[in-house]
Structure formats: structure tokens, C-alpha cells
Amino acid sequence: MxxxxxxxxxxxxxxxxxxxxLIFQFNITVWPEWRELVWAFKNSFLQAFFSAFFSLALGIWVALGLICFTEGFRRHYRMVLEVLCLLPNFLPPLFTLLSILNFVDPFPMGIIGIVIAHTVINFGLVGVMLANIIENKIGSLAELAYIEGASRWQFLRQAFWPVLKQDLFLLFLFVFAVCFGSFAIPLIVGGGKGTTMEVLIYEKIRLSSNWSEAVVLAVLQSAFIFAVSFFARRGGTTSSERIANLKILRMFSGIGVLLLIMAFCFVGYAQGVVDGFRQISxxxxxxxxxxxxxxxxxxxxxxxxxxxxxxxxxxxxxxxxxxxxxxxxxxxxxxxxxxxxxxxxxxxxxxxxxxxxxxxxxxxxxxxxxxxxxxxxxxxxxxxxxxxxxxxxxxxxxxxxxxxxxxxxxxxxxxxxxxxxxxxxxxxxxxxxxxxxxxxxxxxxxxxxxxxxxxxxxxxxxxxxxxxxxxxxxxxxxxxxxxxxx
Missing domain, CATH: 1.10.3720.10 (MetI-like)
Structure with missing residues (x-):
């Protein structure tokens, strides 16, 4: 060799x-209880589904705001806004959790809390990815529709959705797969009613030393994520060298949504800093x-x-x-x-x-x-x-x-x-x-x-x-x- x-x-x-x-270390002799498995899978599926849904919904809105800054000097503002979008994904989840826990009091533990945290972390990434897809795939089409006098609603219904529905579905699956296997977020804000597959594996080993069930749960979870990831990798985008006129799609309110969410995060974090200095002793x-x-x-x-x-x-x-x-x-x-x-x-x-x-x-x-x-x-x-x-x-x-x-x-x-x-x-x-x-x-x-x-x-x-x-x-x-x- x-x-x-x-x-x-x-x-x-x-x-x-x-x-x-683990397969060679432990013999698979006991399978997880069916009700417990279904319960944990349901929690994982629900939090991943709604996290992906809200991340995609906010991401579309933000993407339509980002494409407002495509020409000339505006590209510099676009770079700053993209950094803001990617900041929650770049930083460890700890910072996002501290921001929202300080801002939202009392914070809803369980599936709702997990969805809120995952959405704040992922919506900006979805927005940046989707803005690039819009420019590359339907830029010329949007420019032609604007020249021909089409309305925004007509373009969204007859061009945006038919052309980009596969890309939107792939983005949804991407976020879904990431959130389904998340461990750090559910570990803190999941609570007793938000136990996911990942947390259940942790509890099986840490609390009951039940390695056999934990290995089965991990294999089932990994197989499901692999299947989702396989579909999420299919497809691609074409590239465009020319900057198109995207006025028919521009929505400055998308920038407002981005700045509002980031402001909430910064205010929450600043509030925690102020409270922390009061307890400095x-x-x-x-x-x-x-x-x-x-x-x-x-x-x-x-x-x-x-x-x-x-x-x-x-x-x-x-x-x-x-x-x-x-x-x-x-x-x-x-x-x-x-x-x-x-x-x-x-x-x-x-x-x-x-x-x-x-x-x-x-x-x-x-x-x-x-x-x-x-x-x-x-x-x-x-x-x-x-x-x-x-x-x-x-x-x-x-x-x-x-x-x-x-x-x-x-x-x-x-x-x-x-x-x-x-x-x-x-x-x-x-x-x-x-x-x-x-x-x-x-x-x-x-x-x-x-x-x-x-x-x-x-x-x-x-x-x-x-x-x-x-x-x-x-x-x-x-x-x-x-x-x-x-």
C-alpha cells in the first residue's frame, strides 16, 4: 500500500x-424503548423543522434586503451586513444563548426555546446564501421582468418560486440536518420537555450507563441525518459574472429585520454585561x-x-x-x-x-x-x-x-x-x-x-x-x- x-x-x-x-466494545443486546425513541425523535424533528422553517422565512426576507446593495460603493455596506448575518454562526453558541437568555425573561425552555436559539443562529447564514443564489440564478430574469413592467407579486409567483423552489428546499434541508443533530443548544435550553435524540443519548450514558441503547440511538440518528444530508447536497447554482438590476425584488425592510434582531442580541448581551458588573464582587x-x-x-x-x-x-x-x-x-x-x-x-x-x-x-x-x-x-x-x-x-x-x-x-x-x-x-x-x-x-x-x-x-x-x-x-x-x- x-x-x-x-x-x-x-x-x-x-x-x-x-x-x-463502541460497536466492538459493547454488544447490542437491548434496544431503546419504543415510546421513548418516538418521543425523542419527535422532539428532534419538531425543533429541527420549525428552526429550518423560521430560519428560511427570515433568511428570504433578509436576502431581499441584501440585494439592495449590489452596485458600486453599496457593496461595502453589503460586506458589513453580511458580517452581521454570519456573526451568530461564526461565534460559539454560548454567546447567542447569553444574548437571548438575558433579553427574553422568562425564557421559554423546551422546543420553543431551542427553535428561537437555532433561528437566531442560522437565519443570517441562510440570507447570505440565498442572496448569492438570487443574483446568480435569476438576476437576468429579474432585470427583464422589471423592464417589461411586471409587478413584484407577479415575479415572485411566476418566476421566483418556480425557479428557486429546489434551492429553497435544499436550504431548508441543510438547516434541518444541522439542527436535528444539535447538542449544545438543547443541552441548556431543552428542559425536561425538549429532550432530543442527542440529549437522550447523553442521558442514557451519563445517567444510566446504558451503552447498548445509546449506540442504537446514535446509529439511527446518524442514518437519518445522512439521508437528509444526501438530499441537501444535490443540486447546484449557475454563476453569473454580470451584476443585474434587482429592483423588482429589493426590500429594504429585510435590512430592518436583520438590524432589529441583531440589536436585540446586542442589547441582551449588554444587559448581561451591566448585570455582571453589578455582581463583580x-x-x-x-x-x-x-x-x-x-x-x-x-x-x-x-x-x-x-x-x-x-x-x-x-x-x-x-x-x-x-x-x-x-x-x-x-x-x-x-x-x-x-x-x-x-x-x-x-x-x-x-x-x-x-x-x-x-x-x-x-x-x-x-x-x-x-x-x-x-x-x-x-x-x-x-x-x-x-x-x-x-x-x-x-x-x-x-x-x-x-x-x-x-x-x-x-x-x-x-x-x-x-x-x-x-x-x-x-x-x-x-x-x-x-x-x-x-x-x-x-x-x-x-x-x-x-x-x-x-x-x-x-x-x-x-x-x-x-x-x-x-x-x-x-x-x-x-x-x-x-x-x-x-
């Missing part, structure tokens, strides 16, 4: 490790663990960033290979709870071991997201150069070192920096694999669980500092490697 095939096989085994380890008892947990967050974030950076470069080294590409495109990360518990029972969890297991588990869980977030597009854009180099007789190591590495190092560092920021704000993976609070995110989640939202909000400010440090560390690594590759 060639070194590249050996590396491909090792990466594939790493990605499916939780399933293989309570932080004296947290001084010592605060310093150590800041260093713990820094270590976890940097480790995840380096692992993600290395994993992305490994994927690039093994590229291209049809079956390898298909596997990565169809790969569905295992249940967060199941993946973490697989690492939990493998060896000891004392001393420094959580600082090894947490980055490995988090990297495994986020690698598929990083790949679909644009890493596959980066590699496909270089396929022609790879083909030319192979035609001229270059071998795989030489192609990777002299063709790929100089061009992809900084992009890989950018993706790894995003993963490091996510890891700094993660509490779900750490909550399972750590026997005590080892990071700022875990401390923040502990304060949130005890309804000390003000203190939690103040503490989350230090998470921003930690995330920025980790992000720039990764960008520095990418810049140094890129320079040395030339």
Missing part, C-alpha cells in the same frame, strides 16, 4: 473511530480558577486549531481521489455525545488526558463542517494545476510541497482559526470529557445553569480574548508555513 493510501485509510479510520470502537472567589481556566481554554483552542490545520493539509495531500472525495462529501459526524463517550472510556481521564481527548474529539466532530464550509472548493480550484504537474511527471509529495502548500497554507490556517474559536467557546464536548471545569466555556455554562447570567456574560468576554488569541496564532502559523514553502 502506497503512503498516500495508508494516510487516507488512517484518516477514514479516525473519522469512523467512535462507531467502530462575586468574582473574587473565582480569581484562581479563572486564570487556570483561561490557560485551559487557550490550550484547548490552540490544540484544536493545530489539529484542524494538520487534518486539512492531510486531506489536501490525499487529494484527488474519487472515492475519497465522495466519502468526505457524504461523511456525517457521529453523535457528539457518543463520540465523546467513546473517548471517555478509552483510557484514563485524570491529569492532562482531557487536554488530549477534548481536542481530538472536537477536531473529529468539526472536520466535516470545515470541509463543507469551503475547503473542498479550495482543493477543486487547484485540480487543474495538480493535473498539469502530474502530466509533467511530478510525484505526489513534490506536488503537495511545491504546488499546493504555498497556495493553501493561509486558507487552511483561516479554517483552523475558526475551529479554534469554536473550541474556545465549546462546553458540550468538554462537559463530557472533563471531570471538572477546565475552560472558561465550562465555567460560563456552570454559571448559566445556576441562573447567574450576569456573571456568565462577564466571563464570556474573556472567551472573546482567548478566541482572538487562538485565531491569530493559527493565522501566524499559516503565514510562516506559506513563506517557507516558496
Amino acid at each position: 502506497s503512503p498516500r493510501n495508508l494516510i487516507r485509510s488512517a484518516l477514514l479510520l479516525y473519522l469512523v473511530f467512535p462507531f467502530l470502537f 462575586a468574582f473574587y472567589e473565582l480569581q484562581s480558577p479563572l486564570i487556570w481556566n483561561f490557560l485551559g481554554s487557550l490550550a484547548i483552542g490552540t490544540s484544536v486549531g493545530l489539529l484542524s490545520f494538520g487534518s486539512l493539509l492531510v486531506i489536501a495531500y490525499c487529494w484527488p481521489k474519487p472515492w475519497f472525495e465522495k466519502f468526505l462529501a457524504g461523511y456525517v459526524a457521529p453523535s457528539t455525545a457518543l463520540c465523546c463517550f467513546a473517548f471517555l472510556i478509552m483510557g484514563t481521564n485524570e491529569s492532562f488526558w482531557p487536554f488530549i481527548k477534548i481536542p481530538l474529539a472536537f477536531n473529529l466532530l468539526c472536520l466535516a463542517s470545515l470541509y463543507r464550509m469551503g475547503w473542498d472548493g479550495v482543493l477543486r480550484g487547484l485540480e487543474s494545476q495538480i493535473t498539469i504537474a502530474r502530466t509533467l511527471g511530478a510525484q505526489a509529495p513534490q506536488i503537495f510541497k511545491e504546488v499546493l502548500l504555498p497556495q493553501i497554507s493561509q486558507r487552511a490556517a483561516l479554517f483552523a482559526g475558526v475551529a479554534a474559536v469554536w473550541a474556545c467557546g465549546d462546553y458540550s464536548v468538554s462537559r463530557i470529557l472533563a471531570h471538572r471545569d477546565l475552560s472558561l466555556a465550562m465555567m460560563t455554562e456552570t454559571l448559566m445553569s445556576s441562573y447567574r447570567l450576569g456573571m456568565a456574560t462577564i466571563l464570556s468576554l474573556s472567551l472573546v480574548v482567548c478566541g482572538v488569541i487562538c485565531f491569530f496564532i493559527m493565522m501566524g502559523v499559516g503565514r510562516v508555513l506559506s513563506r517557507k514553502s516558496f
Whole structure:
């Protein structure tokens, strides 16, 4: 077996490790109770369906606002608005939860609370994606309809919906799949009546040590998400080089909706900061663990960033290979709870071991997201150069070192920096694999669980500092490697 095939096989085994380890570790002797399974599946389905529905509805509205800024200097405003749209998706869920929990009091726990949190996180991403689809697919058609004097309603009914209904359905499925497998949000705001499949897996293992039922639940959940993801990946958009006149679709109220929701989030977060400063005296008892947990967050974030950076470069080294590409495109990360518990029972969890297991588990869980977030597009854009180099007789190591590495190092560092920021704000993976609070995110989640939202909000400010440090560390690594590759 060639070194590249050996590396491909090792990466594939790493990605499916939780399933293989638990299947061989535990015999499937007991199936979950039917009523309990249906109840958890119903909760997961309902919260994912309504999260996707409201995210899509608000996303359409915001997209029609974003296309108001398409020409000339207006593009600068468009970039700022898109950053606002993507901010809830870029930041860890902890910040969104703190914003809405501070603003909405009392907050509705259960399915309604999960839907609110997921909608706030995902509607902006849907808006940005849909605005690009509108410009690329129906820009010329909208311009022609405007010239011909068609009304907005006529265009929406006779052109917008018929042409884009498949894309809208795919966006719906995309958000649905993401929300169905969510763990961090339901863990905090799900409550007793909002137990989802992911939370039930966590409870089966943590509370009753029922591994057999947990493995079955995880396999069923992953199979369902894989089926949804398979349909969500089908289809595509055509590209358009010319900026079209989209006046027939422009709705400035969409910008108002975006700014209103973001204002609510900022006001909620600011309210939490003010409340936290009123309780600042309570932080004296947290001084010592605060310093150590800041260093713990820094270590976890940097480790995840380096692992993600290395994993992305490994994927690039093994590229291209049809079956390898298909596997990565169809790969569905295992249940967060199941993946973490697989690492939990493998060896000891004392001393420094959580600082090894947490980055490995988090990297495994986020690698598929990083790949679909644009890493596959980066590699496909270089396929022609790879083909030319192979035609001229270059071998795989030489192609990777002299063709790929100089061009992809900084992009890989950018993706790894995003993963490091996510890891700094993660509490779900750490909550399972750590026997005590080892990071700022875990401390923040502990304060949130005890309804000390003000203190939690103040503490989350230090998470921003930690995330920025980790992000720039990764960008520095990418810049140094890129320079040395030339």
C-alpha cells in the first residue's frame, strides 16, 4: 500500500473511530424503548423543522434586503451586513444563548426555546446564501421582468418560486440536518420537555450507563441525518459574472429585520454585561480558577486549531481521489455525545488526558463542517494545476510541497482559526470529557445553569480574548508555513 493510501485509510479510520470502537466494545443486546425513541425523535424533528422553517422565512426576507446593495460603493455596506448575518454562526453558541437568555425573561425552555436559539443562529447564514443564489440564478430574469413592467407579486409567483423552489428546499434541508443533530443548544435550553435524540443519548450514558441503547440511538440518528444530508447536497447554482438590476425584488425592510434582531442580541448581551458588573464582587472567589481556566481554554483552542490545520493539509495531500472525495462529501459526524463517550472510556481521564481527548474529539466532530464550509472548493480550484504537474511527471509529495502548500497554507490556517474559536467557546464536548471545569466555556455554562447570567456574560468576554488569541496564532502559523514553502 502506497503512503498516500495508508494516510487516507488512517484518516477514514479516525473519522469512523467512535462507531467502530463502541460497536466492538459493547454488544447490542437491548434496544431503546419504543415510546421513548418516538418521543425523542419527535422532539428532534419538531425543533429541527420549525428552526429550518423560521430560519428560511427570515433568511428570504433578509436576502431581499441584501440585494439592495449590489452596485458600486453599496457593496461595502453589503460586506458589513453580511458580517452581521454570519456573526451568530461564526461565534460559539454560548454567546447567542447569553444574548437571548438575558433579553427574553422568562425564557421559554423546551422546543420553543431551542427553535428561537437555532433561528437566531442560522437565519443570517441562510440570507447570505440565498442572496448569492438570487443574483446568480435569476438576476437576468429579474432585470427583464422589471423592464417589461411586471409587478413584484407577479415575479415572485411566476418566476421566483418556480425557479428557486429546489434551492429553497435544499436550504431548508441543510438547516434541518444541522439542527436535528444539535447538542449544545438543547443541552441548556431543552428542559425536561425538549429532550432530543442527542440529549437522550447523553442521558442514557451519563445517567444510566446504558451503552447498548445509546449506540442504537446514535446509529439511527446518524442514518437519518445522512439521508437528509444526501438530499441537501444535490443540486447546484449557475454563476453569473454580470451584476443585474434587482429592483423588482429589493426590500429594504429585510435590512430592518436583520438590524432589529441583531440589536436585540446586542442589547441582551449588554444587559448581561451591566448585570455582571453589578455582581463583580462575586468574582473574587473565582480569581484562581479563572486564570487556570483561561490557560485551559487557550490550550484547548490552540490544540484544536493545530489539529484542524494538520487534518486539512492531510486531506489536501490525499487529494484527488474519487472515492475519497465522495466519502468526505457524504461523511456525517457521529453523535457528539457518543463520540465523546467513546473517548471517555478509552483510557484514563485524570491529569492532562482531557487536554488530549477534548481536542481530538472536537477536531473529529468539526472536520466535516470545515470541509463543507469551503475547503473542498479550495482543493477543486487547484485540480487543474495538480493535473498539469502530474502530466509533467511530478510525484505526489513534490506536488503537495511545491504546488499546493504555498497556495493553501493561509486558507487552511483561516479554517483552523475558526475551529479554534469554536473550541474556545465549546462546553458540550468538554462537559463530557472533563471531570471538572477546565475552560472558561465550562465555567460560563456552570454559571448559566445556576441562573447567574450576569456573571456568565462577564466571563464570556474573556472567551472573546482567548478566541482572538487562538485565531491569530493559527493565522501566524499559516503565514510562516506559506513563506517557507516558496
